[in-house]
Amino acid sequence: MAHGEYTHIEIPADDLDRARRFYSGVFGWDIGTMGGFGDYLVYRTTGEHPGGGGIGRRNVNVAATIVNYVEVDSIEAALDRVRELGGSVTGARTEVPGMGWWIAVTDSEGNPFALFEPAPR
Secondary structure, eight states: OOTTSEEEEEEEESOHHHHHHHHHHHHOOEEEEOTTOSSEEEEEOOSSSOOEEEEEEBTTTBOSSOEEEEEOSOHHHHHHHHHHTTOEEOSOOEEETTTEEEEEEEOTTSOEEEEEEEOOO
């Protein structure tokens, strides 16, 4: 991934098994578990430009609505731009062990999304 690209789309669910059946049945997504993340499924889309994300329990380990994660080179630099351009920070910087860091923000129109800074490779 590169700066500014969607890196992860997180989908809330009330019933993880039902959500798994739905998304794999409708789109053919490969959906599995991720060690150490409990009730959190990860998916991989299919097609020419595959992507992925997660499915978690609504208001338990994910938000109440879909959250799009956008990769940035530096969370701090991106937060400065978010604030300058009318957005706001709505969460705390949180580590995803071994993967990087994320933080919840809103855009200038009040839409929630998240920034993701990958760990150095």
